[in-house]
Amino acid sequence: MSVKKSDVLVIGGGTAACAAAEAILQAGKNVTMVFPNGGSSEVSAGSIDILGVVPGEEPVICGDYKEGIPVLLEKYPNHVYAKCADELEQGVKALVSLAEAGGCKLRGFDGKNVWIPNMLGTFSINAYVPEMSGDGILIPGEEKKVLVVGVKGNVAFNAKAAAMSYQQYQKKIGGKADYFSAEIRLTGWGDRRKVSDGELADYLDTAEGAGELIASIQTFCRNNRYPFDLILLPPVLGYVHEQELLSEIRKACGCKAAEVQALGNSVVGYRFTRALYRGLEMRGARLLRGAKVTAVSPAENGIEAECTIGLTDQLHPGEKVTVHASSAVLATGGFVGGGIKARRTEVWIELLDKKLGGITADHLDRDAVSTSGQEFLRMGAEVNEDMSVKDEKYNGRLFACGGVLAGHNSASERSGAGIAAASAYLAGKNAALNI
Ligand SMILES: Cc1cc2nc3c(=O)[nH]c(=O)nc-3n(C[C@H](O)[C@H](O)[C@H](O)COP(=O)(O)OP(=O)(O)OC[C@H]3O[C@@H](n4cnc5c(N)ncnc54)[C@H](O)[C@@H]3O)c2cc1C
The missing domain is CATH 3.40.50.2300 (Response regulator)
Structure with missing residues (x-):
């Protein structure tokens, strides 16, 4: 088994992983990203939603997302934005600049939300x-x-x-x-x-x-x-x-x-994620594509991740590689990206070997598109104020961001890439500080 070394390892290849990698590069550290595909970012509309709606029985539509965030936090004090809203501007700027460098320009509207035909x-x-x-x-x-x-x-x-x-x-x-x-x-x-x-x-x-x-x-x-x-x-x-x-x-x-x-059409999401990857490679990031992290563990002065690269089935075991890094960022997404998995009625983050709980009738709204959002979607990884994972065994060297985090309901808030950008920028910045 070969061993690769990196200052910081980013696990994932979606919007959050890319924003984290850019924050790490900006801090002057080298970064390796490991991922099998672009997760939900790759099938997304390639837009950056920051906050479109504060969900609830009476949802509030936000004309201005900055004004909406305090309203959201008053209603949901444990929301992810409570930890990382200050990094939103930097995180979004990082994504916009990476995408543009890679050939996919984005347009913003002076801090306001707009209505786009879909x-x-x-x-x-x-x-x-x-x-x-x-x-x-x-x-x-x-x-x-x-x-x-x-x-x-x-x-x-x-x-x-x-x-x-x-x-x-x-x-x-x-x-x-x-x-x-x-x-x-x-x-x-x-x-x-x-x-x-x-x-x-x-x-x-x-x-x-x-x-x-x-x-x-x-x-x-x-x-x-x-x-x-x-x-x-x-x-x-x-x-x-x-x-x-x-x-x-x-x-x-x-x-x-x-x-x-686009809504679930892969053309636009593909353009967006490939532009982010091109932007990162132009700035010196190392991308291990078609690869999967199978285990993460604390190691002397850092974190170790076991990875399998390439096609795997009964006949092809894939190439096994260990990546050793001073710190790591978990950006494996939620249910779509693959970071959170359901085993019957139990919900797990497999890479953290953590059971988040069982899904009961209380977590489910019979109205699939309820204005309050499905409660079980708020399940995810718990983190400290600096975005390090709440598990002492990692000594504050493993950070998490994006869809894998607990405490947000991005589908009903229209906040997916905004949360990914803000939380990842903070996670990446703090992961780089650890070296
Ligand atoms: C159809 C659809 C359309 C959407 N449209 C929009 C939109 O227009 N605007 C918006 O703001 N949000 C949108 N969202 C939501 C948005 O895509 C997510 O909130 C956002 O992508 C979350 O980013 P992420 O990086 O955390 O997760 P993901 O994008 O899901 O990325 C997870 C990454 O982790 C990788 N991964 C998983 N397990 C492993 C492992 N073991 N080892 C290594 N890598 C692993 C995956 O391959 C993937 O690269 C949409 C979602 C969907 C499903």
Whole structure:
């Protein structure tokens, strides 16, 4: 078994891991990240939600996330933001700068939340969105003509249904736009009747695919009786050349254009996580991809992690590597990322060998999308004020951040990447201090 050494080890490869790694690099220490994939960040909309809603029987929508945080903390004093809200600005800045360095620009709105049309035909509340979606924001009271474009065979986004839904839903938030729809037929992939988001993105990365889409939309716009102010497109405009394609569409049609927000579509999350990785590698981080930490233990002057690299099954045991670091950051995410697991009705953090408790009827709201959020989602790792894990055996050298932490309900708060950014920045900074 080979041994690798690093000042700090980051376990995970999602938003939290990347923000922690950037904080460690900024502190002048070297960092190794170990992860099998991008977790929930990789299927996310690539937006940074900081705080959109304070959940409860009467949820409070936050126009300004900074003003919302004290309201949230009054209602939930043990919330993660109670420890790390002061690091929010630095954490978000770290993510935005990494993503931009890696080729995925994000747009913020002077500290305010905005409403962005999404794939479901409703509007999501976000603090930062990928630049590709930036033109799509709903501005209350603004009258405009919006064309919603879908692609025949790409069943993940139904332009007609989305346009009808935007038309109705916007009234709740003061929108005054008129929505129209068009289904474009692309022929470049032969006579296949269905095409996935990923395949469509691959096709639109080719000159042929991009040309076909631009020409079809341009023809539709030219033949229409009145001009459109904005064109909304599915979030599949490519993995590599998406920005060029969007700006060509704007030029060809003479109006604004944007992708709608992705919901569980992997194209945008993939662009976001790959840009973070590129940014980190450009700044000197060591990334062990396709690898998994199987055990973490205290070691002399630090932490030791056993890792398995590569494909594993009955025939392939993978390469075993031990990483020794002065300190480590656990950023393995929640139920989606893999950091928290359920064994029947018991919930565990396997890497900490810690049982968090059992799920009983009290933890579950029968209304799956209850405005108070599901209580069991608040389960997670307990940490001290400096984000070190509350377990003396690690001597304050193991820190935790992001979705694996206890005390937040990011799905109903719309706070996922914000919590990841703030808690990870603090965890990374303190992990680097330990050396
Ligand atoms: C469909 C979807 C859409 C979302 N959209 C948004 C959005 O637009 N905006 C927003 O703010 N939030 C969004 N969220 C929430 C957001 O993605 C999470 O809150 C955030 O990603 C948490 O980051 P994380 O790094 O803590 O966890 P994750 O992103 O889940 O990352 C966990 C990482 O740990 C790794 N890992 C797990 N176990 C091990 C192990 N044993 N060894 C090594 N590595 C391991 C995983 O491979 C992964 O890299 C969305 C979530 C989902 C599911």
